[in-house]
Amino acid sequence: MLSTIAITILIAILHKIDQQPAYTWSLPVDIPPPKTPKDNPMSDAKVKLGRHLFYDVRLSANQTISCGTCHLQSKGFTDGKILSKGVHGAFTRRNSMSLTNVGYNHTLTWANPLLTQLEHQARIPLFADDPEEMGIGELKQTILKKLQTDPIYQEQFNQVFTQEQQPINFINIIKAIAAFQRTLLSFNSPYDQYLRGESSNFGPSEKRGMAIFFSEQGECFHCHGGFNFTDSSVHEHSPSVPSLFHNNGLYNVDGLGGYPARDRGLYEMTASPQDMGKFKAPTLRNIAVTAPYMHDGSFESLEQVIHHYIAGGSNIHSGKNKGFGAISPIKSEFVSGLNLSPQQTTDLLNFLNSLTDQSFLTNPSLSDPWLEK
Amino acid sequence: MNKKNVIYVGCILVPLLILSYYWLRTWPITIDFSLNYQQQPINCHTLSHLDPHQLNDFRLYLHDIELQDQDHNWHKIHLQPSPWQNHRIVLLDFKNNQDPCKTISNATNQSIIATSPIKNFQRIKFTLGVPFELNHQNPLTAQAPLNHASMHWHWQSGYKFIRAEFTINGISHRLHLGSLHCQGEVNHITHCNTPNRKTYYLDINPQQPQINITLDQLLNARTEERHLTCMGMTEAAWCATGLAWLGLENDQAATLFTTTPSAPHHQQDKH
Numbered sequence: 190m191l192s193t194i195a196i197t198i199l200i201a202i203l204h205k206i207d208q209q210p211a212y213t214w215s216l217p218v219d220i221p222p223p224k225t226p227k228d229n230p231m232s233d234a235k236v237k238l239g240r241h242l243f244y245d246v247r248l249s250a251n252q253t254i255s256c257g258t259c260h261l262q263s264k265g266f267t268d269g270k271i272l273s274k275g276v277h278g279a280f281t282r283r284n285s286m287s288l289t290n291v292g293y294n295h296t297l298t299w300a301n302p303l304l305t306q307l308e309h310q311a312r313i314p315l316f317a318d319d320p321e322e323m324g325i326g327e328l329k330q331t332i333l334k335k336l337q338t339d340p341i342y343q344e345q346f347n348q349v350f351t352q353e354q355q356p357i358n359f360i361n362i363i364k365a366i367a368a369f370q371r372t373l374l375s376f377n378s379p380y381d382q383y384l385r386g387e388s389s390n391f392g393p394s395e396k397r398g399m400a401i402f403f404s405e406q407g408e409c410f411h412c413h414g415g416f417n418f419t420d421s422s423v424h425e426h427s428p429s430v431p432s433l434f435h436n437n438g439l440y441n442v443d444g445l446g447g448y449p450a451r452d453r454g455l456y457e458m459t460a461s462p463q464d465m466g467k468f469k470a471p472t473l474r475n476i477a478v479t480a481p482y483m484h485d486g487s488f489e490s491l492e493q494v495i496h497h498y499i500a501g502g503s504n505i506h507s508g509k510n511k512g513f514g515a516i517s518p519i520k521s522e523f524v525s526g527l528n529l530s531p532q533q534t535t536d537l538l539n540f541l542n543s544l545t546d547q548s549f550l551t552n553p554s555l556s557d558p559w560l561e562k
Numbered sequence: 563m564n565k566k567n568v569i570y571v572g573c574i575l576v577p578l579l580i581l582s583y584y585w586l587r588t589w590p591i592t593i594d595f596s597l598n599y600q601q602q603p604i605n606c607h608t609l610s611h612l613d614p615h616q617l618n619d620f621r622l623y624l625h626d627i628e629l630q631d632q633d634h635n636w637h638k639i640h641l642q643p644s645p646w647q648n649h650r651i652v653l654l655d656f657k658n659n660q661d662p663c664k665t666i667s668n669a670t671n672q673s674i675i676a677t678s679p680i681k682n683f684q685r686i687k688f689t690l691g692v693p694f695e696l697n698h699q700n701p702l703t704a705q706a707p708l709n710h711a712s713m714h715w716h717w718q719s720g721y722k723f724i725r726a727e728f729t730i731n732g733i734s735h736r737l738h739l740g741s742l743h744c745q746g747e748v749n750h751i752t753h754c755n756t757p758n759r760k761t762y763y764l765d766i767n768p769q770q771p772q773i774n775i776t777l778d779q780l781l782n783a784r785t786e787e788r789h790l791t792c793m794g795m796t797e798a799a800w801c802a803t804g805l806a807w808l809g810l811e812n813d814q815a816a817t818l819f820t821t822t823p824s825a826p827h828h829q830q831d832k833h
Contacts, residue, residue, distance in 0.1 A: 302747075303719050309748040312701070316711040319738060319793065326712045327658075359702050450798075457795060458718075460743045460755065 216374060217385070220416060221424040223292030223371050226306060229364045231371065237558075238345040239369025242362055244557040247335050248315065250276045250324035256314065256366065257557060259285045259322075263550055265475030266291075266373060271486030279320035282452060284486040289474045289549070292371035293422045295432060299484045300455040300468045302432040307367035315359070333357060375474050375549035376416075380540070391543055398540025401533055409498075409537075411523040418473035418544065434467035438502025438520035439483060441512035446519035449510050452485060465519060477542045478550065491541055495534055501526030588677035591639060593627075593686070593771040595672045597656045599778060605656055605670070615781075619727040620656040621713060623692050627652070627674060629683035629766075636687065639676040645706045646671040651692060653707035686766045686773075686821075690808065691723035691759040697741060698751040715740045718794075719748045723758060724808070730781055735790045737780070737804045742794045758794065760809055764821045772821065779817045780807040 212231035214222045225231055242248065244257040259273040259281075260266040266288030272280040283299050296302055297310040304310050314322040325332055336342050337357045349365065350356035380399070382389035401407040403414075412435055415422050420433045434455045440448045448454060448466040455467035468484050482488040488497065497503050501524055502514030514520065529537065549555070596603050597620060604617060628636040641647040646655070655670045691697070692708065701714040701721075708721065715722045720741045728735040743755035764773065783790065783803040792801040802811070809816025 298717075301717060303744060303751065304717075305747045306749075309719075312714075313716045316701075316714065317716045318712055319736070327710065329711060360700075363702075453795075458743065 214374070215372070217376050217381070220376050221426050223290075224423055224425050225292075225368075225371060226308060229308060229367060231368055232349065234345065235349045235365050235368040236372050238342075238349050239365035239367065240555070241341065241345065241558050242366050243369050244559055245336075247332060248323055248325070248362070250321070250326065250328055254323050259314075260288050262552075262555055262557075263478070265289050265375075265479045265550065267479040269480065271481055273322075275321040276324035277321055281320060281322060283484045284481065287471060287475060287479045288370060288373050289375045289472055289546075290417050290422075291373055293417050293424055294419075294469075294472075295421045295423045295430060296469060298469075300434055301458055302434075302455070303458070307370050308363050311363045311366055315363075329359060333359070336362075373549075373555060375546040377548045378474065378546040379543040381546070383543075392539075394536045394539045395543045397533070398536035398538070398543075401529070401537050402540055407527065407529075407537065408523045408525070412470035412521070413473050418476075419470045421469050422472075434464065434469055435521045435523075436466040436517065436519055437468075437497075438514035438517045438524045439485075439487070439497070440466060440503070440505070440510055441514045441517040441520075442510055444512070446517035447512075454484070463519065466517075473541060474544050475546060475549065477545045491538055495529075495537060498524060499527045499529055499534070588640065588679055589681045591629075591674075591676050591678040591771065593674040593676070593766075593773060595654055595674075595773050595775060597672075598774050598776045599781060604777075605672075615731070616729040617657050617727075618729060619658060619725055621658060621710075621722075622654050622690065622724040622726075623651055623707070623713070623721060624654065624674070624688045624690060625651045625693050626761075627676070627686065627688040629678055629680060630685035630687070631680050631683055637679045637683075639674075639678045641674065641676045643706075644675065647675065647707060648705060651696065651707060653710070653713070658712075681768070683768050684765060685763060686771070687761055687763045689759050689761045691740065691757075692721045693759075694741075694754070694757070697721055698744075698749070700749065718742060719744060719751055720754070726780070726804075728777075728781060733790060735781065735800060737792045737800060739792065739794050739804070739808070739810075756794070758810060760816065762809070762816060762819050764819055766821050774820045774822075775818055776820055777818075780804060 212233070214231075216222060242256075244255050246252050246255045246258070248255060254276055259268045259270075261268055268285045271284060272282070273285050274280055286299065291297075291307065295305065297304040297307065298313070315325050316323075318324065318326055337355070342357055346356040346361060350361050353361075379389040379391045379395070383391035383395075402409045412420050412433075414420055416424075423430060436446065436454070442449055446465055448456075453465055455464035456462070458464070476482075477491060480489060480491070482491070482494050488494050500515050502517055502520055504513045504515055505511050515526065597605060597617075599615070626638075627641070628638050630636050641649055641652060643649065646653050652671075652674050654672060656672060657670065696704075696708065697720040699708070701708065701711060701716075713722050713725060714720075715738065718740055722738045723740045724737065726735075726737040739758055741754040741757045741759070744751045744753065745755070746752035766773070780803060783800065790800040792798045792804040795801065805811040806814055807816065807818050809818075
């Protein structure tokens, strides 16, 4: 009897110890929080640490590049470039992706079904060498030593990763950056304000554009639907879903829907012919500030993107990528061409512009903390 | 314990000890590798001979190394743990692109150091790459020799089994290859459709076990391109050459590994 009570008390104590202090997400009531891995619970101190690391150029081979170099807050955490330059001048293979609401992404990067956690994705820009981005490679120890002697980090890491003798290591660096990234939350655009019944700049043209966006005429929502305007979204309460990737008829170099050899999307990961040219549908939140568009940054403006979908694909008349994407036999069935009047095109564009969340793009708690010092 | 019992126990123990000495007896073995191009051994120090050819990086993982006795039985050898080896895997390193050849004696590894359960052997087998069970772990927590970030193929979730980089007549050549077309999620990879592991069988001299890695087939590709790369996509400019050299294409005989066996023997067997 006594032992039963003792065990019950012990279990209760252990349970109490095990419980992390609840983290308060900065989210509207109707938006569920992002999924977080069990071994990387959120805390304010960890987010603060992650913010410092996200913007720290010491995390690159020659102290010139931080995560924030290719993910600028003012551009929805993209960099406005077609491709981004790594530490030694090599270009990335693909266009810098928006980190808007990145915590909800079911898969990360443009076309990699294996990457489902920010903690795993972070290893690519930090350590990969084909091409080099931040180029740490074998310089791990050198870089760690720099961070380990910084009093700011000594204090912050000890506060977050208590119990650890030397908490300043790459596992914890990556955990903290991921925690910060999960706070890149954008749900306060004029569109969101309109849905909440607040007064906003969401006028008649935006409303007409919204109707087109969510209609079978526009077809946009099939791939860019849901609370995060992408079908590749999960949240804390959602079931596991298959990874979704689409071919949008951007290229058709061989008449069979083939993409240029320099980038064939999901096909590179699976070698399945049906995966040729498939990429993830990125979020459209803050899309107006994330030009250029598509995985290869081949469109300069949203107008060009809309015209691509009106045509049902891109027709390239000369050069080595010559081909008619609009007649690609393997493109998504939802990219079949749109019948939009000039006014409707403007309305759709205005709707996309209404997804820009200025409070997110200027939120001081997401900005570079090193500039404050 | 009385005298009688001591004799009984001794009668059992002594033969057991003698037998186990023979059963468990092992011999130290060092298997040396050399890198060759155009009939010349190459490494960091001899690069100048090959100018304008340059070796920038040449590293590869091998695992499950076994020796065959005269009765055609295979015996596992026991790798001695070191920064270059764990119990199953060895990392061979002829040139690490992070190292400017200054610390060459410490920075590279061109041998397998092990103990063998047999003294006389005629053949060796080993597999290129990292075994599946160890290939998809977190590289930040992995133990040597899997702790080299530059040998991890982050976007494919496993290791580069071979990393070979050269500059030949001003043209950069880069071959990175590991398991491809994997399924699951990082840290929970269930299967890879293109594992890219290959087992090699070679005759070998037990007195002086030496294996040559010959680059000629790999580097003799004629090309107009400025950059020759192969990252596993078979359409890539250098993949036909690279995969054939490794023996990964259509089960062709690989040309990269050769040995000079001691005594001639003409069996075709032999796996």
